[in-house]
Amino acid sequence: MITTLPAFEGPVCPVPLNHLDQIVMGHGSGGRMTTDLIRTIFQPHFSNPALNEGNDFASLPVPAFENNSGQLILSIDSHVVKPIFFPGGDIGRLSICGTVNDIAVSGAKPLYITAGFILEEGFQIENLEKIIQSMEEAANEAGVQIVAGDTKVVEKGGCDQVFITTTGVGWLNSGVRIGGQYARPGDVVIVSGPVGDHGIAILAARGELGLDTEVKSDTAPLNNLIDAILEAAPHTHVLRDPTRGGLATTLNEIAGQSKVSILLEEDSIPINPNTRSACEILGFDPLYIANEGKVIVITPEKEAEAALTAMRQNMYGKDAAIIGRVIISNPGKVMVKTSIGGTRLLDMLAGEMLPRIC
Amino acid sequence: MITTLPAFEGPVCPVPLNHLDQIVMGHGSGGRMTTDLIRTIFQPHFSNPALNEGNDFASLPVPAFENNSGQLILSIDSHVVKPIFFPGGDIGRLSICGTVNDIAVSGAKPLYITAGFILEEGFQIENLEKIIQSMEEAANEAGVQIVAGDTKVVEKGGCDQVFITTTGVGWLNSGVRIGGQYARPGDVVIVSGPVGDHGIAILAARGELGLDTEVKSDTAPLNNLIDAILEAAPHTHVLRDPTRGGLATTLNEIAGQSKVSILLEEDSIPINPNTRSACEILGFDPLYIANEGKVIVITPEKEAEAALTAMRQNMYGKDAAIIGRVIISNPGKVMVKTSIGGTRLLDMLAGEMLPRIC
Numbered sequence: 001m002i003t004t005l006p007a008f009e010g011p012v013c014p015v016p017l018n019h020l021d022q023i024v025m026g027h028g029s030g031g032r033m034t035t036d037l038i039r040t041i042f043q044p045h046f047s048n049p050a051l052n053e054g055n056d057f058a059s060l061p062v063p064a065f066e067n068n069s070g071q072l073i074l075s076i077d078s079h080v081v082k083p084i085f086f087p088g089g090d091i092g093r094l095s096i097c098g099t100v101n102d103i104a105v106s107g108a109k110p111l112y113i114t115a116g117f118i119l120e121e122g123f124q125i126e127n128l129e130k131i132i133q134s135m136e137e138a139a140n141e142a143g144v145q146i147v148a149g150d151t152k153v154v155e156k157g158g159c160d161q162v163f164i165t166t167t168g169v170g171w172l173n174s175g176v177r178i179g180g181q182y183a184r185p186g187d188v189v190i191v192s193g194p195v196g197d198h199g200i201a202i203l204a205a206r207g208e209l210g211l212d213t214e215v216k217s218d219t220a221p222l223n224n225l226i227d228a229i230l231e232a233a234p235h236t237h238v239l240r241d242p243t244r245g246g247l248a249t250t251l252n253e254i255a256g257q258s259k260v261s262i263l264l265e266e267d268s269i270p271i272n273p274n275t276r277s278a279c280e281i282l283g284f285d286p287l288y289i290a291n292e293g294k295v296i297v298i299t300p301e302k303e304a305e306a307a308l309t310a311m312r313q314n315m316y317g318k319d320a321a322i323i324g325r326v327i328i329s330n331p332g333k334v335m336v337k338t339s340i341g342g343t344r345l346l347d348m349l350a351g352e353m354l355p356r357i358c
Numbered sequence: 359m360i361t362t363l364p365a366f367e368g369p370v371c372p373v374p375l376n377h378l379d380q381i382v383m384g385h386g387s388g389g390r391m392t393t394d395l396i397r398t399i400f401q402p403h404f405s406n407p408a409l410n411e412g413n414d415f416a417s418l419p420v421p422a423f424e425n426n427s428g429q430l431i432l433s434i435d436s437h438v439v440k441p442i443f444f445p446g447g448d449i450g451r452l453s454i455c456g457t458v459n460d461i462a463v464s465g466a467k468p469l470y471i472t473a474g475f476i477l478e479e480g481f482q483i484e485n486l487e488k489i490i491q492s493m494e495e496a497a498n499e500a501g502v503q504i505v506a507g508d509t510k511v512v513e514k515g516g517c518d519q520v521f522i523t524t525t526g527v528g529w530l531n532s533g534v535r536i537g538g539q540y541a542r543p544g545d546v547v548i549v550s551g552p553v554g555d556h557g558i559a560i561l562a563a564r565g566e567l568g569l570d571t572e573v574k575s576d577t578a579p580l581n582n583l584i585d586a587i588l589e590a591a592p593h594t595h596v597l598r599d600p601t602r603g604g605l606a607t608t609l610n611e612i613a614g615q616s617k618v619s620i621l622l623e624e625d626s627i628p629i630n631p632n633t634r635s636a637c638e639i640l641g642f643d644p645l646y647i648a649n650e651g652k653v654i655v656i657t658p659e660k661e662a663e664a665a666l667t668a669m670r671q672n673m674y675g676k677d678a679a680i681i682g683r684v685i686i687s688n689p690g691k692v693m694v695k696t697s698i699g700g701t702r703l704l705d706m707l708a709g710e711m712l713p714r715i716c
Contacts (some may be wrong), residue, residue, distance in 0.1 A: 028714075030602025030648075031707030054615050055537050056460040057433040058600065059530060062420065070428070075415040078474035078510045078523060102414040116436035116523040118476075150523075151435045154714060158518045165436060165474040165508075165523035172417060179413050240414065244388025257412050290388075349389030356512060 023123040028153025042131055042149060045136040050147040058147035060112055062171055063311065069174035075102035078165040082356040084131070086205035088197075088217030091164055092134035093290060094358060097221045098243065099168035100142040104223035105295060106241040107178040107230060108170035113139060114148040115167040121156045142221035144168070176230075181236035183258035187326040188304035190297040192225065192311055193218070193319040194270040196248045196286035198293070199354050200278045211281060215274045220293030225314045229295075232310035233303035240296050243358060245349040248287040250296060251334045252348040262325035264336040264346070287336075288349050290357045298326060379407035382480040385594035386511025400507060403494040408505040414683065416505035418470055420497035420529055427532035436523040440714040442489065445557075446575030447521045449522055449616035450492035452650060452716060455579045456601065456679045458500045462581035463653065464587060464596040465536040466528035470676035471497060472506040474523040479514045489520065500579035502526070534588075541616035545684040546662035548655040550669055551576070551677040552628040553605045554644035554650070556711050569639060573632045578651030583672045587653075590668035598654050601716060603707040606645040607667055608654060610706040622682035622694040622704070645694075646707050648715045656684060 008108050024042070026033035032219045050058035065071070077098045084091040096113060099190075103110040115135070119128070139146050201217040203209050205292075226239060233241050242250035247269070251262050293316060304322060311317030324336075334346040384391035401410070408416035421428070435456045454471060461468040473493065477486070497504050506624040559635040559658070561567050584597060596616075600608035609620050629637075629644050637644045651674060657665050662680060669675030682694075692704040 023712045029707060031607055034602075035706075036633065051539065053539065054611070055464065055539075057464040057466070057528075059433045059464060060430045060432065062428070062430050070420070072418045072420050072470075072527070073415050074418060074470060074472050074506050074525075074527060076474045076506050076523075076525060077508045078473035078476050080476060080510045080512050080516070106413065106415040106417060108415070112430075112432060114432050114434035114525045116434045116474075116525075118436050118438060118517075118521055118523075148432050148434050148436045148525075152438045152714075152716075154438050154518060157515070158438070158714075159521070160512060160516045163476055163517070163521065165434075165476075166386075167432075167434060167472045167474075167506075167525035168430065169430070170415075179411065181411065181413075244392075250390055253412070348393075349387060355383045356510075356516075357385065358510075 013049055021125055023119045023121055023125060023153055025121055025153050025155065034151060037151065041125065041132060042153065045132045048145050048147065060147060067354060071172040073097065073103050073106045073108040073170035073172050074167065075099055076167045077102065078163060080163050080356050081202065081203050081358050082160065084161055086217055087201050089219035090131055090134050091130035091162060093138045094219050095164040096135050096138035096164045097219050097292060098358060099106045100144060100168040100221045100223055101241045103168040103170035104226045105241055106170065106172055107176040108172035110142060110168055110170045110223050111143045111145045112169040113144050114167045115146055116150045118159050118163040119151065119153045120159045120161050121153055121227060123161055136219055142223050178236060178239055180238055180240060180257035182252045183254055183260050183298045183326045184237060185260055185328045186301055186327050187237055187298045187302050188276065188322055189262060189324040189326065190308055190320055191247065191270065191323050192295045192317040194272040194275065195242065195291055195294060196275045196289035197278065198273060198291050199289035199357050200275045202357050203354060209278060209282065213274050213278050215272065215278060218293035220316050222293065222295050222316055225311065225316045226295060227283065228310045228314055229297055229307050233299045233307035235303055236297060236299040236307065238298035242291050242294055242296055244290050246288040246290055248346045249349045250333065255334050256332045258330045261327045261330040262324055262334045263327050266336050266338045268321055268323045270319050270321050287346065290354065292358065369704060379483055380559035381477045381479055381483060381511055382512065383479055383511050384701050386509055392509060394507065399490060401485065403490045404504045406503050406505065415681045418505060429530040431464045431466040431528035431530050432525065433457055434523065434525045435460065436521060437716060438521050438714050439716050440518065440549045441563050442519055444575055445559050447577035448489055449520060450489035450490050451496045452577050453522040453524045454493050454496035454500065455577050455650060456716060457524040458502060458579045458581055459599040461526040461528035462584045463599055464528065464530055466530035468500060468502045468526055468528045468581050470505045470527040471502050472525045473504055474508045474659055476517050476521040477509065477511045478517045478519050479511055493621045499582050536594060536597055538596055538598060538612045538615035541612055541656045541684050542595060543618055543684050544659055545595055545656045546659050546680055547607065547620060547682040547684065548662065548666055548678055549628065549681050550675040551650055552630045552633065552652045553600065553652060554633045554637065554647035555630060556649050557647035557715050558633045563714060567636060568641065571632050571636050573636060573664055576649055576651035578674050580651065580653050580674055582602065583647050583669065583674045586668045586672050587655055587665050591657045593661055594655060594657040594665065596656035600649050600652055601653055602648050604646040604648055606692060606704045609675065609709045613692050614690045619685045619688040620682055620692045621685050624694050625673050625689040626679055628679050629679050632696045645704065648712065650716065
């Protein structure tokens with residue numbers, strides 16, 4: 001536990017990590033070396049009253065609410081992305097944004113994050129610090145606090161550099177009903193921008209593409225964008241971030257939960273030219289490629305234009321587009337009208353397409 | 359996310375995992391194989407309304423409270439214990455108990471758990487199911503719900519079988535003030551039973567001891583024991599579970615937080631004979647060995663006997679003992695009066711003693 005440690009007393013004076021530049025097993029012992037690691041690397045970036053109290057738990061207020069009618073929102077994601085640094089982000093930024101977005105798509109305000117680190121012996125402390133800094137920046141951008149943490153170390157070869165598991169805690173005011181089960185025939189389907197960038201950026205960063213590409217991951221916290229959507233379109237039925245499995249798999253999940261069909265217009269789906277080329281060369285369908293900074297919005301027709309306008313005014317929604325509609329026929333299925341006028345079934349992703357993408 | 363999946367519809371009918379008995383990369387894709395894994399392995403054990411809704415988040419009530427004055431309690435732990443099955447428990451039981459205990463020592467009622475799984479390609483699904491079953495049993499014993507989950511798969515050699523990160527969420531009624539910073543001179547220090555069993559059981563299970571021992575891990579959820587303690591001794595100042603670093607390191611943390619000294623009576627500290635022998639042979643001090651089912655109680659003298667009596671009536675506290683007192687001299691230090699009448703300093707654990715103990 002980061003929070004297992006004695007409160008940070010006296011003047012802020014970084015303790016040298018015994019002049020080590022790599023993680024050693026002792027950093028995970030729960031003893032003095034763990035304390036030193038946390039004081040020098042974690043606390044300067046994650047400092048807040050709950051964390052600094054030095055207990056095994058964080059004690060936190062919930063927002064004031066009336067009639068005991070709000071709800072707690074929880075979400076968890078483990079992050080094993082490879083490589084840990086990639087164009088547009090790193091495992092630290094990803095671990096905050098992924099969890100913030102899972103909370104925000106419920107319509108809740110993300111408040112707190114807990115973070116568990118599994119580190120490989122020999123991992124460069126300099127790289128750990130970069131990751132922690134990214135987490136701090138993403139948390140600040142999203143307006144969430146990192147309130148509890150834990151660090152474990154496994155021997156060389158026991159894991160791949162660093163894994164980060166984050167749980168997000170949010171607060172949902174009463175009366176908000178957003179979820180994959182609420183899509184209704186007639187609703188309009190909007191996506192906040194071009195799809196497939198994250199997956200392609202990761203593959204390219206691995207050097208497995210066999211081609212150079214300038215595609216950057218879209219990793220971003222979307223809670224501010226979502227606030228704007230809900231202000232403009234308060235009767236929105238579904239918000240969801242199309243991560244693993246991409247747009248196609250996420251829409252299949254929603255179609256299944258709501259027992260409706262979704263009909264997309266292929267030509268309306270925004271895809272960056274570089275991502276499209278990479279997909280064409282590799283034989284991938286960009287609709288199945290993971291995103292980490294996009295949100296699907298399913299909203300009644302009468303609020304769709306307002307939602308779209310609001311999204312386009314936000315840096316993370318400037319390329320938002322209406323991409324389809326919810327229909328009655330073929331419940332549970334997602335169909336796409338192709339450019340040449342045909343219609344094809346867009347099934348769920350079956351097996352593994354891109355491993356360790358997040 | 360476990361909760362990313364379409365709600366579990368229709369009659370409960372386990373989907374065959376394509377006749378696989380091992381984890382493959384596709385189980386972490388977020389697509390159909392992930393869905394199948396969750397439906398067949400996770401949902402039968404973790405089923406509850408929040409999880410079954412099939413969103414990326416769990417939506418949960420908080421207990422009714424007055425004047426907006428309760429607090430949310432959060433704690434996180436990553437579990438990398440090796441081996442994953444050991445006498446007295448497994449990584450599943452450990453992952454629930456460790457987190458339940460971190461919440462309970464705040465004085466809060468543990469309510470919800472989120473669980474992130476990192477699985478190695480090739481991991482036996484039969485073993486995963488055993489672990490899930492242990493988690494279910496421990497959660498039932500503690501009275502907590504597992505409300506959100508996530509599964510990632512890394513390639514063979516990318517991690518060591520299975521890592522589980524759990525976050526616990528609890529609710530603290532207003533007026534409860536328990537924490538490592540509240541120990542006061544004159545307080546009595548109690549431990550709920552013999553120390554060092556967990557660490558020795560893990561080492562023995564690795565076959566690294568070079569000797570046979572019957573020591574079993576003490577892994578247990580302590581929230582019911584803690585309820586009994588707080589009923590008997592409502593002015594208790596500190597509760598803490600002495601995990602990594604053992605009794606000695608945990609008491610050092612408390613002494614540092616509260617700026618007091620703690621003086622122990624060596625002869626009063628309960629240690630199982632088998633654990634003591636194993637430690638003597640190996641040259642370990644049992645006071646530095648991890649526990650996973652013990653709690654340290656620091657309470658005003660006038661409530662100490664009541665606390666002890668209440669503890670001894672609980673199965674997890676039947677060997678509870680008063681082991682020392684909080685004193686003024688040497689703030690931040692832990693001292694122990696030895697059997698032969700001397701006094702020695704009990705410092706914090708410096709480096710790594712037993713790696714991957716939890």
